[in-house]
Amino acid sequence: MDGSWRPHGGLPPEPSTFVGRERELRRVRDALAAARLVTLTGPGGVGKTRVALRAARDAAAAFPDGVRLVELSGLRDPGLLADTVAACLGVRDGLAPIPVDLLAGGLRERRLLLVLDTCEHLVGAAADLARALLAGCPEVRVLATSRQPLDVLGERVLPVPPLAVPVSGPAGDDAPAGSGDAVALFAARAAEAVPGFAVTRANRADVELLCRRLDGIPLAIELAAVRLRTLSLEQLMRRLDLLFWTLGDGPSEEARHQTLRTTVGWSHELCAPHERLLWARLSVFAGGFDLTMAEDVCADDRLDRVSVVARLVGLVDKSIVQRAGPDRYVMLDTVREYGAAWLELVEDVRPLRRRHRDCVLRLAEAAAGRWLTGDYLDWVRRLEAERDNVRAALDHSLSVPGERATGVRLLNALWHVWIGRSRFAEGRHWMDRALAVTGEATPGRVGLLWRNAVFRVSQGDREAAHALLAEGLKLAERAGDRPGYARVQRTLGMAATFLGDRAGAERAFAEALPIFEAAGLTRDLVVHRLLRAFLHIRDGEPGPGAAECAAGLALLADQPGEPWARGWFSYMNALAHWFAGDVESCAAHLMPALEMFHRMRDPVGVTHCFEVLGWVLARRRRYAEGAILLGAASRYPARTGVPHLGDRALAAQHRRLEEQARAALGAEAFERHHRRGRTLTPEEAVRFAHRGGFGAGDRYRA
Missing domain, CATH: 1.10.10.10 (Winged helix-like DNA-binding domain superfamily/Winged helix DNA-binding domain)
Incomplete structure (x- = not known):
């Protein structure tokens, strides 16, 4: 995934050889042809995930927009389900306050298969999500695995049985060696554990009996096969006889649960x-x-x-x-x-959970320390790989009295990761929860308040942001926290900028700047310059805006590979040239910004680059290509009415250029090209931008 923004829900390679299951795969294929939600059910260890992934891989050709896997076993908070799925699909946009709406909007014109793996602990949330997708996305199909059905109208439930085992009784001479899927699985895993092992006529009866005793449950068979590293097959059989003599026979699901529990317990x-x-x-x-x-x-x-x-x-x-x-x-x-x-x-599990939380905290604070440096992206990727551990650590910290102050500390560190990928919805989720369970005296609360306000301002929730910032100002002044006070003021300036309140923005920025300068807070000064650049540019002052960009970039001179701030400074310079009437220089600054945001997998940055590139093409009278990029930009924001970058000035530019393209092409042709843009993946849209005259490649032919 490095260097690419391919949705990370793509199907993983199979970890080992796939054995049998022809009948189950045929049933899944037929069910997906007839129903839009298919749920594979069964006890743990029976092979639901392997069947689902193989069936999805086999069905991939029928879904032009791909097959995407969302692994849910590590997710414990149902409130984050939709955002997790949106992130895996690459349609998350931090500007959207309602992830379910964003998801449905991003997938409305997609023809894809979504695999939701391990839903049993999130059945209610998974069912709500499935209903929303089925109602709003007519070409999306969902293949779920769960220990119980989702209970959604139109759901096709397919119980996944254990692997087929040979019938009991002596084997005839004509019986093929290794007959039965269960035997084939044991043979394959045993050969992996002990090279050279094979099922022969001499040992076939023992292997078949072993598979019957394990009820054909794949996980139980695999755990037994690996024991051949230390036991002979005869010794393994004797151990199993002792282990299972108290268990009743029969194919009931409860008996299979007991078989698996006993086998895992035996391994233990x-x-x-x-x-x-x-x-x-x-x-x-x-x-x-x-x-x-x-x-x-x-x-x-x-x-x-x-x-x-x-x-x-x-x-x-x-x-x-x-x-x-x-x-x-x-x-x-x-x-x-x-x-x-x-x-x-x-x-006592509590010390262990604290050590787990502290391990995540060390990673998060190390990542925060590399914000606005050349290796920031490496740390973002590192923390994204630990998403489930991060959530578990946060849940522990905010649920256990006495641990919540450390949870606030963890959140303040994670902000530096979430901001780089516009993970506003998740950040708000956890920060709102932390603010609700901590008091004014909690260390780090001022940081939590202004950081949460940044997310809310970016999402257009200005009223709630101002309430947070008012508390932040009060607490910072009371504690004599000058840097915290300046950061609250800077966020107030950001909110005023997006509201078009020039005087309020200038006052807030003027309060913050000398504090940052006196304390030598370089990173704060970089962000300050970035926000002031936008204030000038959106008010029609491209020259002062470009000067702020230059000053901010000078502060980053010793970090030439830094991607986040450089991406936004490049975007701001593009806007400055746009408002100055220099369309070609605008395009020249947009392309490096787009590349940096693409590397960061930042949907907000990418969206805004696509949009302004669409404006440039419209100004060049290449309306069809412009409509496609405007469509690509519209794919990510949900239709919530939030202005572009939270700002009305950019929204007005967008309306004017879109109307110009629509008038030139005609409504029907404009909609056709716009629809094509909405179906492009981020990688496809970036390649299209290069082919559209902003990089190497041929021009698009309408």
Whole structure:
């Protein structure tokens, strides 16, 4: 994904060979042809996700706009479901205050398959989201996996059975070796664990009996197969006989749950004591972890850092923990749930959750320290990879009395990551929650207030922003917090700018500037220059606006690779040239801005570049191409009436240029080109901008 803004919900490569399931795949294919919501149900470990992903991969050719996977196992807050899905689909826009509306608007003309994996803990929210998508997006189909149906009108529910097992009884000479999907899976996983292993006539009866005892449950079979590294097949069978003799036979779902629980429990018993302890402690992670995180969170006086590494290797060898990358590890939900239950029994979980939160806090504060530097984007990507762990840490901090002040500290650090990708909706969600459960005396509250206000101003919620800023001013003045006071004033200036209140903006900026200068707060001065540049430009003063840009860029001279502020300064310079009547210089500044925002995967920045490039094309009388880029810009903001960049002056420019293009092309042709732009992915729109005369390539032929 580096260097590309391909939605990160694209289907991942299959982690191992896919075995059998022809009948189930055929049923899923037929169901997707007949229904727009198909839910695969079944107990944990039965293979719902593998079937869904293989079915989605097989169906991809029928969906011109792609197949997208949204993994939900690490999401615990149902209020963030729609925003999570929107982010995976690349249609999130921080200007939109209602993620569900944004999602439906962004997908309305798309023909795609959306895979929602692991919905059982979010059934209500997933059902609401599915209803909204089915009602507003006629060409979108949803394939969900869940331990229970979503209970949505029109839902087609397909229970996923265990793998087929051979019928009991002696095998005939004509029976093919390894007959049955369950046997084939065991054979494949056993060969991976012990190279050279094969199902033969000599061992076939034992393998078939083993698969029957495990009820054909894929996860149970895989956990058993890996034991062949230390046990012979005969020893494995004897252990299973002892393990299962108390279990009743029968194909009921409860019996299968018991089989899986017993098999996972058996794997647990076969682990060394320190491996069991590490298994339990690793369950605190949401969505995965790396080696350093495992050491930081799981090591203590009972299990030192060297032991964590050694025991992690053992858990990987036993397939309890799975590798998801060169230094990335995950646990399947069923395995993690077992570890979490065990953790509650063996030790107080609170210190572990604090260490997990502190681990995330260290990452977030390191990222905040690199804001407006050349390696900022690397840190943004690092924190985005830990999205589920970040959310778990925030939820813990804001739910547990005594931990909330640290939650505020974490939020103030995360703002620097969220602002770079316009994650305004998620930022507001957590900051609103923190403000509701903390008091005026909480350290960092002033920072939380003005940072939340920045998100609200950007979303057009000025009234709520002013209430936050009024409290921020009061608290900063009471505490003698001069930098905090200046940052509140700067945010008041931002709000006044977007409202068109020039005098109010000038007063607020004038209050803040000397404080920043006296304290040598370079990063604050960069943002201050950026906001003042926009104030001048939107009021028809391109010269002073360009001068503010130059002053801001001079402050970044020692950070030539910094992407966020440089992207916005380049955009502001483009606007300055536009209002000065220099269309070609405007375009020349827009393209580097677009490239930087594209690298940042910042939908707000990309949207505004597409829009002004559309203006440039309209001014060049290339109306068809201009309409396409205006359409690309309109794909991301929801239709909520929020002015462009929160500013009425830009909205007026947009209306005038759009009317000009519509008049030149005719309403029908304009709508056709505009619709084409709305269907472009970000990458396609960026390539189109290059082909449209702003970079190398051929011109578009209308």
